[in-house]
Amino acid sequence: MKHLEASRPAAWLLALLAAGTILFGVGVVLAPPAVQAQNIGERTVSGTVQDASSNQVSGATVFLRNEKTKTIRSYTSDNDGHFHFAQVDMAQDFDLWAEKGGHKSAMKTVSSWDARKDFVADLKLK
Numbered sequence: 001m002k003h004l005e006a007s008r009p010a011a012w013l014l015a016l017l018a019a020g021t022i023l024f025g026v027g028v029v030l031a032p033p034a035v036q037a038q039n040i041g042e043r044t045v046s047g048t049v050q051d052a053s054s055n056q057v058s059g060a061t062v063f064l065r066n067e068k069t070k071t072i073r074s075y076t077s078d079n080d081g082h083f084h085f086a087q088v089d090m091a092q093d094f095d096l097w098a099e100k101g102g103h104k105s106a107m108k109t110v111s112s113w114d115a116r117k118d119f120v121a122d123l124k125l126k
Contacts, residue, residue, distance in 0.1 A: 040091060044085065045084075045085040048080070048083070049122075051124070056077075060083075060125065061098065062083040062098045063098070063099070066089075066092055066093075067092070073085060083098075088110065088119075093109060093110065093112050103125035106123075
């Protein structure tokens with residue numbers, strides 16, 4: 001008889017947990033809210049290179065440097081001043097800047113906290 005009485009609270013608890021799972025979804029019962037995961041996947045980084053007068057600059061070298069590994073990718077802006085990097089890891093932080101003829105743009109950060117799949121930036125040479 002003691003065995004039967006001891007199993008009743010366990011059965012009651014299981015029934016309660018099952019009801020909670022149906023009402024709230026699997027894994028949410030009696031648990032605090034989950035922290036949102038960092039961005040996963042890849043993004044594109046694109047934009048234009050401009051001179052001090054906001055004219056597009058062709059032939060500028062645009063750099064994308066991984067802040068952690070320090071690896072650098074580069075792209076030469078096209079005739080319309082556009083640049084484009086594909087397959088940029090969203091879980092990493094990057095520095096982005098352009099250079100041409102001794103002129104350099106301000107550095108921009110492509111942050112892992114930024115959820116945009118398409119990061120667009122204009123880089124103005126000084």
